[in-house]
Amino acid sequence: MGVRDSLLAVLAVSCLCLQPQVLHSQEDVVCNSSDSKALLDLMSNFESPIDGWGLNASANCCNWPGVVCDSSSSLGLSDGSSGSGRVVELVLASRKLAGNLSDSIGKLDQLRFLNLSLNLLRSTLPESLLHLPNLQVLDLSHNKFSGPVLESTNLPSLRVFNISKNSFTGSPPVRICENSTGIQVLNLAVNSFSDVIPLGLGNCGSLQNLSLATNGFTGGISEDIFTLGQLVQLSLQENSFSGPLGSGISNLTALIWLDISTNRFSGPIPDVFQNMKKLQYFICQTNGFTGSIPPSLSNSPSLRFLNLQNNSLTGTIVLNCSALSSLVSLDLGSNNFNGPFPEDLPNCQQLQSVNLARNKFTTPIPQSFKNFSSLVYLSIANSSLSKLSSALRILQHCENLTVLLLTRNYFNEELPGDASLSFPKLKVLIIANGQLTGSMPQWVRGCTHLHLLDLSWNRLGGMIPSWIGDFQSLFYLDLSNNSFVGEIPKEITRLSGLIHRNLSMMEPYPDLQLFMKRNESERGLQYNHVTSFPPTLDLGSNYLDGSIWPEFGNLKNVHIFVLRNNFLTGSIPHSLSGMTSLETLNLSHNNLSGRLPSSLVHLTFLSKFSIAYNNLSGPIPKGGQFLTFPDSSFEGTKLWWDDHVPPSPISQNLPRPAKPAMTDRNIGMTIGVAVGMAIGITLGASRIGNSCLYLIIKFCNCVTSHH
Ligand SMILES: *[C@@H]1O[C@H](CO)[C@@H](O)[C@H](O)[C@H]1NC(C)=O
Ligand SMILES: *[C@@H]1O[C@H](CO)[C@@H](O)[C@H](O)[C@H]1NC(C)=O
Ligand SMILES: *[C@@H]1O[C@H](CO)[C@@H](O)[C@H](O)[C@H]1NC(C)=O
Ligand SMILES: *[C@@H]1O[C@H](CO)[C@@H](O)[C@H](O)[C@H]1NC(C)=O
Ligand SMILES: *[C@@H]1O[C@H](CO)[C@@H](O)[C@H](O)[C@H]1NC(C)=O
Ligand SMILES: *[C@@H]1O[C@H](CO)[C@@H](O)[C@H](O)[C@H]1NC(C)=O
Ligand SMILES: *[C@@H]1O[C@H](CO)[C@@H](O)[C@H](O)[C@H]1NC(C)=O
Ligand SMILES: *[C@@H]1O[C@H](CO)[C@@H](O)[C@H](O)[C@H]1NC(C)=O
Ligand SMILES: *[C@@H]1O[C@H](CO)[C@@H](O)[C@H](O)[C@H]1NC(C)=O
Ligand SMILES: *[C@@H]1O[C@H](CO)[C@@H](O)[C@H](O)[C@H]1NC(C)=O
Ligand SMILES: *[C@@H]1O[C@H](CO)[C@@H](O)[C@H](O)[C@H]1NC(C)=O
Ligand SMILES: *[C@@H]1O[C@H](CO)[C@@H](O)[C@H](O)[C@H]1NC(C)=O
Numbered sequence: 001m002g003v004r005d006s007l008l009a010v011l012a013v014s015c016l017c018l019q020p021q022v023l024h025s026q027e028d029v030v031c032n033s034s035d036s037k038a039l040l041d042l043m044s045n046f047e048s049p050i051d052g053w054g055l056n057a058s059a060n061c062c063n064w065p066g067v068v069c070d071s072s073s074s075l076g077l078s079d080g081s082s083g084s085g086r087v088v089e090l091v092l093a094s095r096k097l098a099g100n101l102s103d104s105i106g107k108l109d110q111l112r113f114l115n116l117s118l119n120l121l122r123s124t125l126p127e128s129l130l131h132l133p134n135l136q137v138l139d140l141s142h143n144k145f146s147g148p149v150l151e152s153t154n155l156p157s158l159r160v161f162n163i164s165k166n167s168f169t170g171s172p173p174v175r176i177c178e179n180s181t182g183i184q185v186l187n188l189a190v191n192s193f194s195d196v197i198p199l200g201l202g203n204c205g206s207l208q209n210l211s212l213a214t215n216g217f218t219g220g221i222s223e224d225i226f227t228l229g230q231l232v233q234l235s236l237q238e239n240s241f242s243g244p245l246g247s248g249i250s251n252l253t254a255l256i257w258l259d260i261s262t263n264r265f266s267g268p269i270p271d272v273f274q275n276m277k278k279l280q281y282f283i284c285q286t287n288g289f290t291g292s293i294p295p296s297l298s299n300s301p302s303l304r305f306l307n308l309q310n311n312s313l314t315g316t317i318v319l320n321c322s323a324l325s326s327l328v329s330l331d332l333g334s335n336n337f338n339g340p341f342p343e344d345l346p347n348c349q350q351l352q353s354v355n356l357a358r359n360k361f362t363t364p365i366p367q368s369f370k371n372f373s374s375l376v377y378l379s380i381a382n383s384s385l386s387k388l389s390s391a392l393r394i395l396q397h398c399e400n401l402t403v404l405l406l407t408r409n410y411f412n413e414e415l416p417g418d419a420s421l422s423f424p425k426l427k428v429l430i431i432a433n434g435q436l437t438g439s440m441p442q443w444v445r446g447c448t449h450l451h452l453l454d455l456s457w458n459r460l461g462g463m464i465p466s467w468i469g470d471f472q473s474l475f476y477l478d479l480s481n482n483s484f485v486g487e488i489p490k491e492i493t494r495l496s497g498l499i500h501r502n503l504s505m506m507e508p509y510p511d512l513q514l515f516m517k518r519n520e521s522e523r524g525l526q527y528n529h530v531t532s533f534p535p536t537l538d539l540g541s542n543y544l545d546g547s548i549w550p551e552f553g554n555l556k557n558v559h560i561f562v563l564r565n566n567f568l569t570g571s572i573p574h575s576l577s578g579m580t581s582l583e584t585l586n587l588s589h590n591n592l593s594g595r596l597p598s599s600l601v602h603l604t605f606l607s608k609f610s611i612a613y614n615n616l617s618g619p620i621p622k623g624g625q626f627l628t629f630p631d632s633s634f635e636g637t638k639l640w641w642d643d644h645v646p647p648s649p650i651s652q653n654l655p656r657p658a659k660p661a662m663t664d665r666n667i668g669m670t671i672g673v674a675v676g677m678a679i680g681i682t683l684g685a686s687r688i689g690n691s692c693l694y695l696i697i698k699f700c701n702c703v704t705s706h707h
Contacts, residue, residue, distance in 0.1 A: 029060075029062045029069045029070075029071040029084065029085035030060050030062065030084060030085055031060050031061035031062045031067075031069060031085050031087070032084065032085060032086050032087075034107060035061060035069075035085075035086060035087045035107070035108055035110075036059075036061040037104075037107075038087075038104045038105070038107035038108055039053065039061050039064070039067065039087065039090075039108075040053075040054070041102055041104040042101070042102055042104055042105060044102075045099055045100040045101070045102040046097050046098065046099040046100075046121075047097075047098040047099040048097075048098070050064070050065070050066070050092070050095065050097075051065065052064055052065045053065070060085075061087070062085045062087075066090060066091045066092045066095075067087055067089070067090060068087070068088055068089035068090075068091075068113075069085030069086060069087055069088065070085065070086055070088040070110065071084050071085045071086070086108075086110035087108050087110060087111060088110050088111060088112045088113070088134075089111070089112060089113040089114075090108070090111060090113070090114050090115070090116075091113070091115045092115070092116050092119070093115045093116065093117045093118050093119070093139070094117070094118040094119070095119060096119065096120060097116070097119040097120060097121055098119070098120040098121065098122070099121065099122070099123075100121070100122070100123035101116070101121050101123050101125070101126055101129070101145075102126060103126040103127065103128045103129075104128075105126055105128060105129050105132075106126065106127075106128020106129060106131060106132065107128075108132070109132065109133060109134065110134055111132055111134060111135055112134050112135060112136045112137070112157070113135075113136060113137045114129075114135060114137065114138050114139065114140075115137070115139040116139065116140050116143065117139045117140065117141045117142050117143070117162070118141070118142040118143075119142070119143050120143065120144055121140075121143040121144065121145060122143070122144035122145065122146065123145065123146075124145065124146060124147035124148075125140075125145060125147070125149060125150065127150055127152075130149075130150055130152070130153040130154070130155060131153070131154045131155070132155060133154075133155075133156060133157065134157050135155050135157055135158055136157050136158060136159045136160070137158075137159060137160040138155070138158065138160065138161050138162065138163075139160070139162045140162065140163045140166065141162045141163060141164040141165050141166070141187065142164070142165045142166075143165075143166050144166060144167055145163065145166040145167065145168060146166065146167040146168060146169065147168065147169065147170075148168065148169055148170035148171065149163070149168055149170075149172070149173040150173075151173075151175065153173060153175075153176050153179060153180065154179040154180075155176075155179065155180045156179055156180060156181075157180075157182070158176075158180040158182065158183050159182055159183060159184050159185070160183075160184065160185040161176065161180075161183060161185065161186050161187065162185065162187040163187065163188060163191070164187045164188065164189040164190050164191070164211065165189070165190040165191070166190075166191050167191060167192055168188070168191040168192065168193060169191075169192045169193065169194070170193065170194070171193065171195065171198060172188050172193045172197060172198075172212065172215075172217075173188075174197065174198050174199070174200030174201050174222075175200045175203070176200075176204075177200075177201070177203035177204035177205075177207070178200075178203050181203070181204075181205065181206065182206050183204055183206060183207055184206055184207060184208045184209065185207075185208065185209045186201075186204065186207060186209070186210050186211070187209070187210075187211045188211065188212055188215065189211040189212065189213040189214050189215070189235065190213065190214040190215070191214075191215055192215065192216060193212070193215040193216065193217065194215065194216035194217065194218070195216070195217070195218060195219075196217070196218055196219035196220075196222070197212070197217055197219070197221070197222040197225075198222065199222055199223070199224050200222075200224070201222065201224055201225055201228070202224025202225070202227050202228070204228060205228065205229075205230065206230055207228050207230060207231055208230050208231060208232045208233070208254075209231075209232065209233040210225070210228070210231060210233070210234055210235070211233070211234075211235035212235065212236055212239065213235045213236060213237045213238050213239070213259070214237070214238040214239070215238075215239055216239065216240060217236075217239040217240065217241060218239070218240045218241065218242065219241065219242065219243070220241065220242070220243045220244075220246060221236065221241060221245075221246060221248075221249075223246070223248060226246065226248030226249060226251045226252065227251065228252065229251070229252070229253065229254060230254055231252050231254060231255055232254050232255060232256045232257065232278075233255070233256060233257040233258075234252065234255060234257070234258050234259070235257070235259045236259065236260045236263065237259045237260060237261040237262050237263070237283070238261070238262045238263075239262075239263050240263060240264055241260070241263040241264065241265060242263070242264040242265065242266065243265065243266065243267070244265065244266065244267040244268075244270070245260065245265050245267075245269065245270055245284075245289075246270070247270045247272045249270070249272060249276075250270070250272035250273070250274075250275050250276060251275075252276065253275050253276060253277065253278070254278060255276055255278060255279055256278050256279065256280050256281065257280065257281040258279060258281065258282050258283070258284075259281070259283040259284075260283070260284050260287065261283045261284055261285045261286055261287070261307070262285070262286040262287070263286075263287055264287065264288055265284070265287040265288060265289060266287070266288035266289065266290065267289070267290060267291075268289065268290060268291035268292075268294070269284070269289050269291065269293070269294050269297065269308075270294065271294035271295060271296050271297075272294075272296060273294065273296035273297045273300055274296040274299075276300075276302075277302055278302055279300065279302050279303060280302055280303060280304040280305060280326070281304065281305045282297070282303060282305070282306055282307070283305070283307045284307065284308055284311070285307045285308065285309035285310050285311070285331065286309070286310040286311075287310075287311050288311065288312060289308070289311040289312065289313060290311070290312045290313065290314065291313065291314065291315075292313060292314065292315040292316075292318070293308065293313065293317070293318065293319070293332075295320075298318060298319045298320055298323075298324070299320045299323040299324070300323065300324065301323055301324070301325050301326060302326055303324060303326060303327055304326050304327060304328045304329070304350075305327075305328060305329045306327065306329070306330050306331070307329070307331040308331065308332055308335065309331045309332065309333045309334050309335070309355065310333070310334040310335070311334075311335055312335065312336055313332070313335040313336065313337060314335070314336045314337065314338070315337065315338070315339065316337070316338070316339030316340065317332060317337050317339070317342040317356075317359075318342075319342060319344060319345065319348070320344070321344045321345060321346075321347035321348035321349075321351075322347060324348050324351075325348075325349060325350065326350055327348045327350055327351050328350050328351065328352050328353065329351075329352065329353040329354075330345075330348075330351060330353065330354050330355070331353075331354075331355040332355065332356055332359070333355040333356060333357040333358050333359070333379065334357065334358040334359075335358075335359055336359070336360070337356075337359040337360070337361075338359065338360045338361065338362060339361070339362055340361065340362055340363040340366075341356075341361045341363050341364065341365055341366055341385075342356075343366045343368050344368070345368075345369075345372065346368050346369055346371045346372035346373075346375075348374075349374065350374060351372075351374055351375065352374055352375065352376040352377065352400075353376060353377040354375065354377065354378050354379070355377075355378075355379045356379070356380050356383060357379045357380055357381040357382055357383060357405065358381065358382045358383065359383050359384075360383065360384045361380075361383050361384055361385060362384075364385055364386055364387040364390060364391060365380070365385065365387075365390070365391040365394055365395065366394075367394060369394050369395060369397075369398065370394050370397040370398075371397075372397075372398045373398065373399050373400060374400060375398045375400060375401055376400050376401065376402045376403065377402065377403040378395070378398075378401065378403065378404055378405065379403075379405035380405070380406060380409070381405050381406065381407040381408050381409065381430075382407065382408035382409065383409060384409070385406075385409040385410060386409070386410060386413065387410070387413075388406070388409070388410035388413045388414075388415065388416065388431075388434075388436070389413070389414070389416040391406070391410075392416060392421055393421065395423075396421050396422055396423055399425070400425060401423065401425060401426060402425050402426060402427050402428065403426075403427060403428040404423070404426060404428065404429055404430070405428070405430045406430065406431045406434075407430050407431065407432045407433050407434070407454075408432070408433045408434065409434060410431075410434045410436060411434055411435055412434075412435050412436070412437070413434070413436055413437075414436065414437045414438045415431065415434075415436040415437070415438040415441055415455075415458065415460065416438070416441065416443075417438055417439060417441045417442050417443070418441075418442070418443060419442040419443055419445075419446070420443070421441075421443035421446075422443065422446050423443070423446070423447050424446065424447070424448070424449070425449060426447045426449065426450060427449050427450060427451045427452070427473075428450075428451060428452045429444070429447065429450060429452070429453050429454070429455075430452070430453075430454040431454070431455055431458075432454050432455060432456045432457050432458070432478070433456070433457040433458075434457075434458055435457075435458060435459055436455075436458040436459065436460065437458075437459050437460070437461075438460055438461075439460055439461055439462035440455075440460060440462065440463075440464060440465050440468070440479075440484075445465075445467045445470070448470075448471065448472065449472075449473060450471050450473065450474050451473050451474060451475060451476065451497070452474070452475070452476040452533060453471075453474060453476070453477050453478070454476070454477075454478040455478070455479055455482065456478045456479060456480045456481050456482070456538070457480075457481045457482075458481075458482050459482060459483050460479070460482040460483060460484065461482070461483040461484065461485065462484065462485065462486075463484065463485060463486040463487075463489070464479065464484050464486070464488065464489055464492070464539070464544075465489065466489040466490075466491040467491070468489060468491060468492055468495075469489065469490075469491025469492050469493070469494045469495055470491070471495060471497065472496055472497070473496075473497050474495055474497045474498070475495075475497035475498055475533075475535040475536075475557065476533050476534075476535060476536045477492075477495070477498075477536065477537050477538070478536060478538040479538070479539050479542070480538040480539060480540040480541050480542070480562065481540070481541040481542075482541075482542050483542060483543060484539070484542040484543065484544060485542070485543045485544065485545075486544065486545065486546070487544070487545065487546035488539060488544055488546060488548075488549065488563075490549050490551060492537070493549050493551035493552050493554055493555060494551075494554075495537075495555070497535070497557070498535055498537060498555040498557050498558050499554055499555055499556055499557055500556060500557055501557055534559035534560055534583070535557045535558050535559050535560070535581070536558065536559065536560040536561075536562075537555065537558050537560070537561050537562070538560065538561075538562040539562065539563055539566070540562040540563060540564040540565050540566070540586065541564065541565040541566070542565075542566055543566065543567060544563070544566040544567065544568060545566070545567040545568060545569065546568065546569070546570075547568060547569055547570030547571075548563065548568055548570065548572060548573055548576075548587070548592070549573070550573035550575040551575075552573065552575070552576060552579065553573060553575030553576050553577065553578030553579060554578060555578075555579050556578065556579060556580050556581060557581055558579055558581060558582060559581050559582065559583045559584065559605075560582075560583060560584040561579060561582055561584065561585050561586070562584065562585075562586045563586070563587050563590065564586040564587060564588045564589050564590070564610070565588070565589040565590070566589075566590055567590065567591060568587070568590040568591065568592060569590075569591045569592065569593070570592065570593070570594075571592065571593060571594030571595070572587065572592055572594065572596060572597055572600075572611070572616070573597070574597035574598075574599040574600075575599075576597070576599075576600060576603075577597070577599035577600055577602045577603060579603065580602075580603065580604075580605075581605060582603050582605060582606050583605050583606060583607050583608065584606075584607070584608040584609075585600075585603070585606060585608070585609050585610075586608070586609070586610045587610070587611045587614070588610040588611055588612040588613050588614070588636075589612070589613045589614075590613075590614050591614065591615060592611070592614040592615065592616060593614070593615040593616060593617075594616065594617075594618075595616065595617065595618035595619075596611065596616055596618065596619075596620060596621060596639060597621070598621035598622075600621060600624075600626070601621045601622070601623045601624030601625070601626050602624060603624070603625060604624065604625065605625075606624075606625045607625065607628075609625070609626075609629050609633050610632070610633045611633065611634065611637065611639075612632065612633060612634060612635040612636045612637065613635065613636035613637070614636070614637050615637070615638070616637040616638065616639050617637070617638035617639060618638075618639060618640075619639070619640060619641070620634060620639050620640065620641050
């Protein structure tokens with residue numbers, strides 16, 4: 001080997017060695033060895049190492065992922081080996097880090113920004129962390145940190161303190177601002193802090209956003225919070241605050257967002273909103289407020305979003321729409337409002353979303369609603385309304401109406417069928433639980449954009465028309481618990497919204513609060529789209545006969561398919577295995593015969609299955625989800641498990657009740673009530689899907705009417 005070759009080899013080796021540095025080079029800043037040691041010590045307390053950290057990767061910790069150094073404090077020091085860069089930022093969010101946060105974090109005394117959010121860290125807070133002189137932003141949210149937050153903190157540079165969604169207990173760190181006067185954001189939401197909030201937060205004069213949501217706080221809002229004149233967002237929802245809402249709240253003149261929902265506040269809502277000239281969001285649903293809507297609230301020009309749902313407010317709804325010029329969303333549902341239907345609402349120029357459900361109005365929908373051109377979403381379910389025909393004739397003039405919920409009203413009236421009615425923009429139509437008579441209304445055919453149609457729990461009769469198959473976007477059809485007769489129109493098996501995920505469905509409803517869902521964030525409120533409902537076809541509890549079309553197998557997008565409690569005959573088509581998204585399949589209480597097709601074992605998502613009370617016989621297919629179904633799925637048939645020796649049926653074929661549809665309807669109603677109550681009870685603290693919420697809304701309606 002010549003000298004030249006050796007030189008090349010040396011070069012090649014040194015290049016290889018240098019490569020990591022070259023790739024990640026951070027302006028040649030070399031890590032202070034004491035910082036390097038602190039980081040390694042941090043890592044050794046995590047349950048697994050961090051990729052790219054450690055002496056293998058690079059001796060220079062300033063090149064490690066998530067580490068940012070600054071050399072400005074040691075400029076002029078050119079001796080790279082001694083180390084001149086100090087760690088100023090550490091971002092290790094969303095890295096599945098588990099284990100402890102060690103006290104050596106305190107050695108990083110130049111640290112300004114620390115983000116360890118969205119990990120699985122579960123120690124208590126190390127004391128040294130709360131004494132970092134330069135720390136400006138601390139984000140430990142979404143971890144499993146526990147224990148109390150120490151009384152003594154000294155973080156003079158702190159601006160943002162986010163420890164939400166952990167398991168901290170005890171008293172909240174209200175004295176934190178004594179040494180951290182510049183805090184702007186303090187987020188303690190979703191922890192297990194408890195008891196009355198002690199005085200102390202009054203020192204947080206710079207505070208803009210304060211969230212104490214989803215903890216166990218009791219008593220009133222501590223008085224010194226009302227001195228925080230810079231506050232723009234105050235989130236107190238999901239605690240056990242009680243007593244009156246103090247009038248001191250009116251001192252918070254910078255407030256944009258006030259959420260006190262899901263607490264136990266009581267007494268009247270104080271009439272003190274005239275000074276809160278920036279307030280856009282007032283969310284106080286699920287409390288015990290009584291009395292009427294205070295005039296300063298019903299005349300607020302800044303208010304965009306008013307949610308007073310689920311309180312005990314009474315009297316006539318009085319809103320001054322000439323003043324409420326910014327109001328976009330109004331939720332007054334589930335109160336004790338009575339008196340005439342609020343006639344002035346259409347004069348709220350921006351108003352798009354209106355929920356007045358579960359009140360008791362003494363007059364029907366007024367003529368003034370013909371002018372309600374901004375209206376997009378209207379729920380007036382369960383509000384003692386009458387005159388359905390007139391209501392529809394008025395509402396059809398609301399040119400932007402997209403979602404209409406009229407459930408539990410208009411009892412025993414006729415669902416008008418006139419083809420002259422027209423709702424061209426309607427995407428959601430729910431007129432359920434009214435015992436309405438008539439047949440499938442012709443005007444529904446003109447609602448060509450329908451995504452969701454629910455006419456269940458009425459007394460609609462006649463045949464289901466074949467035009468039902470024409471809708472391009474319909475993915476949720478519930479005609480159950482009616483008196484429809486005849487064959488199921490084969491056209492229904494062509495519903496394209498049930499065949500594939502229609503992309504137009506994915507488009508969200510802009511600015512539309514459809515159903516409310518509690519989530520774990522500090523806001524605690526989230527509004528969901530119709531598009532998250534499970535694709536459903538429910539024709540159960542009618543008087544349908546004929547057989548099950550093999551073409552149902554084309555409906556690949558259906559999650560819930562129910563034909564129970566009809567008079568269907570023939571065999572179960574093996575092609576149903578083509579409904580590959582099925583989670584629920586209920587064909588029980590019919591006159592189906594023959595064998596149970598073994599192809600159904602390929603329905604891998606099927607979790608609820610019943611073909612009980614049919615004339616089926618033969619072996620139950622083995623495998624797939626069928627291994628998980630209980631015997632009751634097959635009750636009242638002559639089916640047997642493969643390893644049983646025939647004839648040893650699961651149970652004898654029971655005779656059908658004389659009037660199956662009616663009997664079963666009553667059973668269904670009772671079950672519905674029970675389920676509704678059970679779900680309702682768990683609702684407060686729960687985090688539930690919106691399909692579930694939808695059911696709750698339906699069942700709650702059901703509960704109220706049933707008694
Ligand atoms: C975390 O700390 C606890 C108790 O302080 C200790 O038992 C545990 O071993 C530590 N875990 C790690 C990964 O160091
Ligand atoms: C670090 O280097 C040692 C020895 O050089 C080696 O055994 C080890 O696998 C390396 N670790 C990583 C993570 O590369
Ligand atoms: C490294 O940081 C320590 C403080 O943690 C300091 O005393 C030392 O001077 C620093 N070294 C250099 C070379 O900057
Ligand atoms: C911390 O990182 C997470 C995940 O990237 C991010 O969502 C969050 O906003 C960051 N926190 C701060 C204070 O920037
Ligand atoms: C403020 O910092 C000083 C000095 O570290 C400390 O003695 C005091 O307890 C701190 N105050 C609070 C309320 O933590
Ligand atoms: C924690 O709060 C800060 C300030 O509000 C925010 O920027 C950050 O995104 C929050 N962290 C997470 C993970 O949401
Ligand atoms: C503070 O609250 C305001 C008003 O609700 C909001 O717009 C802003 O995003 C919040 N800032 C932080 C950092 O959370
Ligand atoms: C409201 O603000 C005024 C003046 O800033 C102050 O004197 C008063 O104590 C405050 N009220 C409450 C309840 O904090
Ligand atoms: C309505 O409020 C009551 C308590 O006042 C609560 O139990 C119930 O869960 C609330 N309902 C909804 C739908 O939030
Ligand atoms: C309604 O609001 C308008 C505009 O702010 C105001 O002029 C009028 O006096 C208010 N009416 C009532 C009854 O408060
Ligand atoms: C609708 O508005 C127009 C003009 O603003 C008015 O003349 C008409 O009376 C209103 N109609 C109803 C039914 O309120
Ligand atoms: C009706 O909807 C259209 C399209 O979204 C919108 O441009 C228009 O402003 C709305 N009309 C009213 C009165 O809000």
